[in-house]
Amino acid sequence: xxxxxxxxxxxxxxxxxxxxxxxxxxxxxxxxxxxxxxxxxxxxxxxxxxxxxxxxxxxxxxxxxxxxxxxxxxxxx
Amino acid sequence: xxxxxxxxxxxxxxxxxxxxxxxxxxxxxxxxxxxxxxxxxxxxxxxxxxxxxxxxxxxxxxxxxxxxxxxxxxxxxxxxxxxxxxxxxxxxxxxxxxxxxxxxxxxxxxxxxxxxxxxxxxxxxxxxxxxxxxxxxxxxxxxxxxxxxxxxxxxxxxxxxxxxxxxxxxxxxxxxx
Numbered sequence: 266x267x268x269x270x271x272x273x274x275x276x277x278x279x280x281x282x283x284x285x286x287x288x289x290x291x292x293x294x295x296x297x298x299x300x301x302x303x304x305x306x307x308x309x310x311x312x313x314x315x316x317x318x319x320x321x322x323x324x325x326x327x328x329x330x331x332x333x334x335x336x337x338x339x340x341x342x
Numbered sequence: 343x344x345x346x347x348x349x350x351x352x353x354x355x356x357x358x359x360x361x362x363x364x365x366x367x368x369x370x371x372x373x374x375x376x377x378x379x380x381x382x383x384x385x386x387x388x389x390x391x392x393x394x395x396x397x398x399x400x401x402x403x404x405x406x407x408x409x410x411x412x413x414x415x416x417x418x419x420x421x422x423x424x425x426x427x428x429x430x431x432x433x434x435x436x437x438x439x440x441x442x443x444x445x446x447x448x449x450x451x452x453x454x455x456x457x458x459x460x461x462x463x464x465x466x467x468x469x470x471x472x473x474x475x476x477x478x479x480x481x482x483x484x485x486x487x488x489x490x491x492x493x494x495x496x497x498x499x500x501x502x503x504x505x506x507x508x509x510x511x512x513x514x515x516x517x518x519x
Binding site: 270271272273274275276277278279280282284287291292295296298299302303305306309313 | 350351352353355356358359360361362363364365366367368369392394421423425427428430497499500501504513
């Protein structure tokens with residue numbers, strides 16, 4: 266059995282407020298957009314993680330060259 | 343500088359919950375709009391969820407360009423990102439594992455909403471949680487669309503969720519004189 270969802274709609278001109286069931290088309294679009302958004306978020310988070318890891322690796326290499334932690338952090342800021 | 347705020351409409355979600363909050367037939371007689379929200383949804387496995395803010399029933403597409411700064415006091419002190427091609431822009435709201443009876447605080451400023459040029463948007467706010475997992479989001483956005491904004495849609499970004507009772511959204515019109 267499919268779950269039903271409602272939306273609250275308020276008309277800013279008349280002030281009328283209604284609770285309206287979402288249509289099948291609206292729910293389908295909602296699901297499609299959510300999947301698309303989740304994929305974009307995941308890609309964004311993966312890129313941020315990769316960047317953080319590259320930064321950490323860079324700092325480690327600078328420390329191995331003899332820089333202080335403060336100097337290394339300043340360079341890769 | 344805006345000097346007048348007029349409450350156009352305000353809605354509080356009832357016991358039946360709501361998956362979408364919609365403001366329709368927005369008067370075209372103001373300069374800017376301010377959307378103020380206090381939200382919580384029924385998601386059971388996270389303290390935060392993104393709210394999706396869209397205009398004129400325009401779903402899908404790639405007309406939003408975003409710049410975001412995200413803070414989290416648990417494991418992600420600060421991250422920034424910039425991207426284009428999004429189909430909406432966002433606000434963070436409370437979800438089910440945040441402290442009971444807490445709600446987010448969000449404001450969305452929409453400049454020149456009747457303009458035929460791209461619309462500038464600012465979203466700021468965050469979640470309330472009495473443990474170490476609070477999120478805050480500051481996001482500037484650009485909606486690349488020539489249509490005047492006459493309706494606003496607010497919904498959790500993950501399908502199957504609903505805003506719970508006492509969630510609230512208010513829309514203000516602002517005149518520049």
